[in-house]
Amino acid sequence: MAELYKISLVEGKIMLRVPPQLVGAQTADMDEIQAELHLMDADYLPEKLLEIYQRSSGAFEFLCEQVTRDFIIQVDMTNDEQEAYVNIIPPQSPQEPLTVDRILAALKEKGIVQGVDKERVQQMIDNEIYYDPTKVAHGTPPVNGDDARAEFLFLSEENQAKLSPRPDLREIPMLQEVTAGQTLVRLHPPTEGKDGYTITGRLTAASSGNAYHIRPGRNTSYDAEREHIIAIKDGVVCQSGNSISVEAVQVVDKVDAKSGHIRFDGVLKVRGNVADRYSVEAVRIDVGGMVGKAKLRAAGDIRLAQTATGSIIQAGGSVIADSLEECQISAGEHVLVRSHITSCKILAGISLQVRDKEAMVIGGALQAGNLMRLNHIGEEPPPPPEEEAEPAEGAPALAVPDDGPEKPKTVIEVGISINSRKAYKALGESLKNNFYDFQDKLKALEEKLDGFPDRFETPAEGSDELVAASRKACRLIFNDMRKISAQEEINQHNDELSGGILFVTGRVEPGTIINIRRMRFNVMSPAQNMCYQFVQTGIQANPGKDHLLKHRHRFVNLPA
Numbered sequence: 001m002a003e004l005y006k007i008s009l010v011e012g013k014i015m016l017r018v019p020p021q022l023v024g025a026q027t028a029d030m031d032e033i034q035a036e037l038h039l040m041d042a043d044y045l046p047e048k049l050l051e052i053y054q055r056s057s058g059a060f061e062f063l064c065e066q067v068t069r070d071f072i073i074q075v076d077m078t079n080d081e082q083e084a085y086v087n088i089i090p091p092q093s094p095q096e097p098l099t100v101d102r103i104l105a106a107l108k109e110k111g112i113v114q115g116v117d118k119e120r121v122q123q124m125i126d127n128e129i130y131y132d133p134t135k136v137a138h139g140t141p142p143v144n145g146d147d148a149r150a151e152f153l154f155l156s157e158e159n160q161a162k163l164s165p166r167p168d169l170r171e172i173p174m175l176q177e178v179t180a181g182q183t184l185v186r187l188h189p190p191t192e193g194k195d196g197y198t199i200t201g202r203l204t205a206a207s208s209g210n211a212y213h214i215r216p217g218r219n220t221s222y223d224a225e226r227e228h229i230i231a232i233k234d235g236v237v238c239q240s241g242n243s244i245s246v247e248a249v250q251v252v253d254k255v256d257a258k259s260g261h262i263r264f265d266g267v268l269k270v271r272g273n274v275a276d277r278y279s280v281e282a283v284r285i286d287v288g289g290m291v292g293k294a295k296l297r298a299a300g301d302i303r304l305a306q307t308a309t310g311s312i313i314q315a316g317g318s319v320i321a322d323s324l325e326e327c328q329i330s331a332g333e334h335v336l337v338r339s340h341i342t343s344c345k346i347l348a349g350i351s352l353q354v355r356d357k358e359a360m361v362i363g364g365a366l367q368a369g370n371l372m373r374l375n376h377i378g379e380e381p382p383p384p385p386e387e388e389a390e391p392a393e394g395a396p397a398l399a400v401p402d403d404g405p406e407k408p409k410t411v412i413e414v415g416i417s418i419n420s421r422k423a424y425k426a427l428g429e430s431l432k433n434n435f436y437d438f439q440d441k442l443k444a445l446e447e448k449l450d451g452f453p454d455r456f457e458t459p460a461e462g463s464d465e466l467v468a469a470s471r472k473a474c475r476l477i478f479n480d481m482r483k484i485s486a487q488e489e490i491n492q493h494n495d496e497l498s499g500g501i502l503f504v505t506g507r508v509e510p511g512t513i514i515n516i517r518r519m520r521f522n523v524m525s526p527a528q529n530m531c532y533q534f535v536q537t538g539i540q541a542n543p544g545k546d547h548l549l550k551h552r553h554r555f556v557n558l559p560a
Contacts, residue, residue, distance in 0.1 A: 004018075004019070004026065004027065004028035004029070005017065005018050005019075005028040005032075005033055006060075007033070007036055007037070007040070008060060008074075009066060009072060009074070009089045010060075010131070011131065012065060012066050012092070013062055013064075013065060013066065014037070014040070014042050014044065014062075014063045014064050014065070014066050015060040015061065015062060015063065016033070016049070016052050016060070016061055016063045017058065017059060017060045017061070018052060018053055018055075018056045018057070018058070019056065019058045020056050020057070020058050021056050028053070030049075030050075030053060033049070033053070034049070037049075037063075040066070040072065041067075041069075042063070042064055042066060043064055043065075043067060044063050044064035045064070048063060048064070049063060066089075066092075067092055069091050069092070069095050070091050070095060070096065071088060071089065071090060071091055071098045071102075072088075072089035072091075073086060073087075073088060073089075073102070073103055073106040074086070074087040074088075074089065074133075075087075075106055075107055075109075075110045075112070076133060077110060077112065077199065077200075080198070081139060081198035081199055081200050081202060082138060082139040082141060082198060082199065083135055083137065083138050083139070083199070084107060084110070084112050084116075084135070084136060084137035084138075084199050085133040085134060085135050085136070086103060086106070086107070086121070086124065086133065086134055086136045087131065087132070087133040087134075088103075088124060088129065088130050088131075089130065089131065090128075090130045098125050099125070100118060100121050100122055100125065103121050103124075103125075103136070104116065104118070104121070107136070107137065111200045112137050112199045112200060113199070113200065113201050114137075114139065114197055114198070114199050114200070114201050115137045115138050115139050115140065115197070115199045116136060116137045116199070117135075117136050117137065117138075120134065120135075120136050121136050124136070137199045138199065139196060139197055139198040139199045139204075140196040140197045141196045141204070142193060142194065142195055142196035142204045142205060142206035143193060143194040143196070143206055144193045144206050144207050144208075144209070145190055145191040145192050145193040145206070145207065145208040145209035146188075146190065146191045146209045147165070147166060147190055147209040147210045147212065148166075148187070148188060148189050148190040148209060148210065148211050148212035149165050149166055149188045149212055150185050150186065150187050150188065150212055150214055151185065151186040151188070152172060152184070152185055153183050153184060153185065153186055154176045154178050154182070154184045154185075154237050155172070155173065155176065159173055166212055168556055169214065169239045169241075169242060169244070170239060170317075170318065170333065170334070170556050170558055171556060171557055171558065171559060172239065172559070173559045174236070174237050174238050174239055174559075175236045175237065175238070175249075175267065176236060176237045177235075177236055178231045178234070178235065178236070178237055178246060179231065179234050180231055180232060180233050180234050181230060181231065182230065182231045183223075183228050183229075183230050184220065184228075184229050184230060184231055184237060184244055184246075185214065185228065185229040185244060186227065186228055187212075187214070187226070187227050187228065187229070189211075190208060190209030190210060190211055190212075191208070191209050192208045192209075193205075193206025193207050193208050193209075194206055213242040214229070214242055214243070214244065215229075215242060215243050215244075216229045216243060216244060216245075217238075217240055217243035217244055217245030218245040218246065218247065218283075219231065219232045219233045219235065219245055219246040219247070220232060220244055220245055220246055229244055231246045232246065233246055233248075234246075234248075235247050235248045235249060235266070235267075236249050236267055238267065238283065238284055238300055239300070239301075239317070240299065240300045240316070240317060241317075245283075247266040247267045247283050247284065248264075248265070248266035248267070249266060249267045249268075249269065250264050250266060250267070250268050250269070250282075251268075251269045251271065252268070252269070252270055252271070253270075253271050253272050254270060254271065254272035254273050254274070254275070254289065255270055255273070255274040255275060255278050255280055255294070256273075256275040256278065257275070259278075260278070261278055261279045261280070262278075262279075262280045262281070262282075263279075263280075263281040263282070264281070264282045264283075265282070265283065266282060266283055266284075267282065267283060267284045267285075267286070268280060268282035268284070268285050268286070269286045269288075270285070270286065270287045270288060270289070271288045271289070272288060272289040273287075273289035273290045273291070273292070274287055274289070274290070274291045274292060274294045274296070274311075275292055275294065276292040276293040276294060276310075277293060277294065278294045278295075279294065279295040279296075279297070280294065280295070280296050280297070281296075281297045281298070282298055282299075283298060283299045283300050284298050284299075284300040284301050284302070284303075284317075285298045285301075285302045285303070286302075286303045286305075287302075287303070287304045287305065287306075288305045288306075289305070289306055290306050290307055290308070290309070291304055291306075291307070291308040291309070291311045291313075292309060292310060292311065293309070293310035293311065294311055294312075295311070295312045295313075295314075296311065296312070296313045296314070296315075297313075297314045297315075298314070298315050298316065298317070299316045299317075300315070300316055300317040301315060301317040301318050301319070301320070302315040302317075302318075302319050302320070302331075303319075303320045303321075304319075304320065304321040304322060305322060306322050306323075307321075307322055307323045307324070307325060307339075308321055308323075308324050308325070308327050309325045309326060309327070310325070310326045310327065311324075311327045311328075312327070312328045313327060313328070313329045313330070313331075314330045314331075315330070315331045315332065315333075316332045317331070317332060317333050318331055318332075318333045318334040318335065318336065318558060319331040319334075319335045319336070319348075320335075320336045320337075320558060321336075321337050321338070322337070322338050322339055323337060323338065323339035323340050323341070323342075323359075324337055324340075324341050324342070324344045324346070325340075325341075325342045325343065325344070326342065326343045326344060327344045327345075327346075328344070328345045328346075329344060329345070329346040329347065329348075330347045331346075331347070331348050331349060332349045333348070333349050333350050334348060334349075334350050334351050334352070334353070334556055334558065335348040335351075335352045335353070335368075336353050336355065336558055337352075337353070337354050337355070337359070338354075338355045338356055338359070339354075339356055339359045340354075340359050340360045340361070340362070341354065341359075341360075341361045341362070341364065341366070342360075342361075342362050342363060342364070343362065343363040343364045343408060344363075344364040344366070345364055345365050345366075346364070346365070346366045346367065347367050348367070348368040348369065348372075349368075349369045350368065350369050350370050350371070350556075351368050351369075351370055351371040351372065351373075351554070351555060351556065352366060352367075352368040352371075352372045352373075352374075353372075353373045353374075353555060354373070354374050354375050356375065357375055357505070357506070358375065358376070358506075359375050359376065360375070360376040360377075360378075360379070361374050361375075361376065361377050361378075361410060362377075362378060362379055362408060362410065363408030363409065363410055364408070364410060364411070365410075365411040365413070366410070366411070366412050366413070367412075367413040367414070368413075368414055368500065369414075369415070369416055369500065370414070370415075370500050370501075370554070371414070371500060371501055371502075371503075371551065371554055371555060372412065372414050372500070372501075372502045372503065373502075373503045373505065373548070373555060374412075374502070374503070374504055374505070374506075375504070375505050375506040376504075376506040376507050376508075377410050377412070377504060377506075377507075377508040377509060377512050378410055378508065378509030378510075378511060378512055379509065380507070380509065409511050409512070409513060410511070410512050410513070411512075411513045411515070412502055412512065412513065412514045412515065413514075413515040413516070414499070414500035414501060414502050414514075414515070414516050414532075415499040415500040415515075415516050415517050415518075415534075416500075430476075431477065431481065434473055434476040434477045435477055437473045437476075438470065438473035438474055438476075438477055441466060441469045441470040441473050442470050444466055445466040445467060445470055499516050499517035499533070499534040500516055500517075500533070500534075501516075501531060501532070501533045501547070501551060502514060502516070502531070502532040502533070503530075503531055503544050503547070503548050503551075504527070504529065504530045504531075504532075504544065505529060505544065505548070506528070506529070507526060507527070507528050508523055508526070508527050508528075508530060509523070509526055510523055510524055510525055510526060511523065514532050514539060516532065516533065516534045516539050517534045519534060519538050519539050520539075521538070521539035521541070527541065529543060529544050529545060530542070530543065530544050531543070531544035531547040531548065533547075
């Protein structure tokens with residue numbers, strides 16, 4: 001048993017190594033050692049063997065001289081069974097010459113049946129390579145497949161070079177102008193792995209490359225080989241989930257009484273402010289000025305260069321803003337705010353982040369599906385007033401200062417809400433109903449087309465309506481599937497994070513309420529640089545620096 005003892009031949013000397021005998025562990029068997037020495041025809045003193053065995057020093061010790069009349073072939077194999085080494089010990093009085101077949105037989109006895117280099121074995125015999133363990137067999141290691149990747153050809157070479165091999169689509173600079181027929185993305189599919197084998201003939205499986213999720217969206221399509229995504233119309237490139245689309249662009253100076261409400265099927269850029277009581281709807285909305293008590297709604301992202309006050313903002317993608325005051329925000333993906341958040345109600349499907357180190361979150365209810373990173377939560381209490389001398393006897397009593405209005409409490413919730421779970425189930429029902437509706441529309445269309453054997457005959461009245469209805473039902477199915485796919489990604493990350501995590505990189509004040517997985521945690525005393533997450537006993541608060549480094553890759557870095 002090689003694990004419990006080792007016999008080695010070094011320049012005609014038999015060396016024995018017996019590891020220290022641990023209490024309760026399996027020990028070397030003296031009978032096995034003697035049996036192996038007998039096969040080697042070793043002439044040793046039993047007393048010397050017993051002395052080495054009892055000492056168990058763990059080092060090689062001299063046992064006896066070896067007088068040999070035959071070649072000794074030592075075979076060692078690596079633990080991963082990928083390499084085998086042969087050490088030839090020549091006899092002092094050789095009787096028979098060493099042959100390749102004999103070495104191959106020694107290898108086979110150890111179970112080595114594949115990858116043997118017979119030429120190398122012959123060289124060892126011809127060149128008399130003795131006392132030098134030489135590699136004579138090697139396996140075939142598995143070769144894993146390459147991951148899928150994509151080249152974003154609509155970007156400049158400089159921007160392409162900055163991207164990782166498998167970038168998050170949300171982190172890619174968008175709104176690049178493209179023309180119809182232009183190739184936007186070159187797709188490189190994953191490759192299959194190639195299995196390997198060990199020198200003992202055991203299969204070592206290889207893994208295939210991982211897929212990269214990207215698909216064409218509005219006004220884009222695959223080419224005939226499905227190796228590229230191309231633009232169908234002129235416009236700018238946009239991202240929605242895992243899809244790339246091309247949208248038209250409209251630019252307005254501001255939204256007020258002169259422009260009225262705006263609804264645009266594309267990207268809307270507002271150079272100035274959005275006034276109170278006006279609504280803006282588009283695929284994506286960029287606002288360069290202030291946003292008042294207005295309503296913004298977009299299928300994709302909404303980006304605000306300045307402050308929004310009293311606004312209602314709904315985005316299927318992400319919301320990026322400078323600061324938010326008394327707003328209602330709903331984003332399917334992320335919410336990123338540079339400065340403060342005051343008395344807002346925010347719902348972010350995946351994550352909520354505040355970037356500036358000194359930015360504060362005061363009051364309101366903030367909810368994120370997986371992750372939240374805030375700097376300061378709540379207002380710091382004012383310093384205590386200086387003690388004043390007691391008034392002299394007979395002097396009028398001083399008025400007791402009023403503490404002022406009660407400070408607003410901030411409610412933080414991380415994890416998938418009950419409403420989100422209900423919406424996810426409703427999406428499944430909607431997908432099923434839309435699919436059945438599509439089948440009905442398609443069947444009615446096929447029945448009408450079956451009545452026209454001549455393919456050049458003009459279709460009957462009503463067929464155009466059926467085609468339009470079928471296309472609409474197909475779009476509804478696609479939209480439901482996209483939403484379900486996005487929610488499944490959120491659900492998966494939520495399970496990995498055990499309900500979600502809140503990071504507070506600055507200070508959190510007493511009165512803050514933290515909810516994770518329907519468990520409540522009341523902050524009773526000020527804390528600094530904390531991480532709040534769910535464990536079996538409830539919500540646990542730990543120093544957040546190390547945890548933040550561990551999960552930093554989960555926070556998306558959206559471009560400006």
